[in-house]
Amino acid sequence: MKSINPFTGELIEEFSTLSQEKLEQKLSGASVAFSGWKDVGFATKSELMSKAGAILKENREKYAKIITLEMGKVLKESLAEVDKCALVCEYYAENAESFLKDEQVDLPDGKKAKIIHQPLGIILAVMPWNFPFWQVFRFAAPTLMTGNVGVLKHASNVPQCSLAIEEVFTEAGFPEGVFQSLLIDSDTTTELIADERIKAVTLTGSEKAGGSVASVAGKHIKKSLLELGGSDPFIVLKDADLKKAAETAVKARMINFGQSCIAAKRFIIEEEVYDKFLTLFVENFKNLKQGDPMDENSDFACMARPDLAEDLYQQVENSLNAGATLIYGGDKPENGSARFSPTILADIPTSSPAYKEELFGPVATLFKVKNEDDAxxxxxxxxxxxxxxxxxxxxxxxxxxxxxxxxGAVFINAMVASNPHLPFGGVKKSGYGRELGRYGILEFVNSKTVYLG
Structure with a gap:
């Protein structure tokens, strides 16, 4: 398992995957940890989760640099990611007890009942590289506060991030085994889902990965939560503030260099304002600066891996061959390089990849429509x-x-963003289940009915 700087191509460090013996030790440790952690009071859990948030704040530059070195996002975005992780720790430290309190029910016949929320056990998280800290913490903070314990199978190109996240919980004082990072491959992950000690699994990633994980979980009658791809529309109506819309549109497409499931990808513009919006949009695109991801003046650097850049370019080429119009960019990446030219396409044929597929990178597609119904x-x-x-x-x-x-969400006059206070998730092939907010913390509990006769 290699940690490679995608901007320079330099091998930073290589890690060995866990042997079966060590993996068994970690699973056994998680089981033991759950037997005690499930009964720990909210005051103690809240104190530890708050401490985790404080550690993230105290070491924000250290962790941000690990993110940037392993997956290539610019440092200012990595710093913001670490800050957001601290925020979600604080949010659940403050709110988990009220979210999970017993719910009293008065029945029509005068009898009473209550609903109690109890932890399930060991929850497996299969997480992606694009937000290597945030995706994990938005799972871990609510999951641990319920009394569950977590094991993490992170993306293979961010092993340092995976281990650093475990370090945060260890330093915060969480009992041994409550949160563990597992450096394992995909085959071992499939075997792990089948293990009777794993009670549920959550995955953030591609549609293909989600289908694979869900099928194994379903076979073994285990709950799964999937947050998968997106092809988010950004609709601009004729009465919109075009200047603000165009500025936000570029940010919404280019955040994390376009490698975000909730990045705006399809820009749908009413025809009366299409030309004006396009001019502003291209102008803002051109103002972005490429550079070293560690440079605070860089707006973008590179994609997370060379193969991702090559795959995205092929989608662009196939779309152009199908009849799409190149508005901006479109340069072929150098062989073996993760650097990519931001690109804008228009006149998208329905048969092209740019219409049907998710473009997971800095490629924007523009569509002109007659009215809001067509939009x-x-x-x-x-x-x-x-x-x-x-x-x-x-x-x-x-x-x-x-x-x-x-x-799963619609933002009016703002770009789509996850927020600890709001439930997050999708429909159709974007997945199922919800993270964040009260809905998120209830995903991995047994909401048990107690009838009081």
Whole structure:
């Protein structure tokens, strides 16, 4: 398992995967840890989770540099990611007890019942490289606060991030075995899901990976939560603030160099303002600066791996060959390089990859529509349903249209973003289940009915 700097191609460090013997030791340790952790009071759990947040804040530069070195995002974005992880730790430290309190039910016949929320056991998290800290902490903070314990199978290209996250919980004082990073391969992960000690699994990643994990979990009658890909629409209506919309559109497409499931990917513009929006959009794209990811002045650096850059370029080429128009960029990446030219495509044929597939990188696709009804129809003409953004000065109209979009979230006059206070997840092939908020903490508990006769 190699840790490679994608900007320079330099091998940073190589790690051995866990032997079966060591993996068994970790699983046994997790089981022992759960037997005690499930009964620890909220005051203690809250104190430890708050400490984890404090450690992240105290060491934000250290952890941010690990993120940047392993997956190539610019340092300012890595710092923001670490800060957000601290925030989610604080959020659940403060709110978990109220989210999980017993719910009293008064029945029509005068009898009473209550619903109690109890932990399940060991929860397996299979996590991606694009937000290597945030994706894990938004799982771990609520999961550990319920009394569950967690084991992490992280993406193979971010082993240092995986181990650093375990370090945070260890230094915070969580009991041994409550959170562990497992450096294992995909085959071992499949075997792990089948292990009777694993009670549920959550995955953030590709549609293919999600289907594989869900099928194994389903075979063994285990709950799974999937947060998969997205092809989020960014709808600009004719009454929108075009300057603000165009500025936000570029940020929404280019955050994390476009390697985000909730990045805006399809820009759907009413025809009356299409040309003006396009001019502003291209202008803002051109103002972005490529450079060393450790340079605070860099807006973007590279993709996370050379193969990802090559795959994305092939999607662009195939779309152009199908009849799409190249508006900006489109340069072929150098062989073996993860660097990529931000690209804008228009006139997208329905048969092209740019129309049908997720473009997981800095490629924007623009669509001109006649009216808002056509905009909604196009927004929904996808297998994905994660997030969406609508831009209009008429809030009542935008709110009504939001209800017609097939997605897990709609943001009006703002870019889609995850927030500890709000449930996060998708529909269709973007997955199922919810993370964050109260909905997120209830995913991996036994909500048990107790009838009081």
């Amino acid at each position: 909604i129809a196009l927004a929904n003409d996808t297998e994905f349903g994660l997030g969406a953004s609508i831009w209009s000065e008429d809030m009542e109209k935008a709110s009504a249209l939001a209800g017609k979009i097939e997605s």
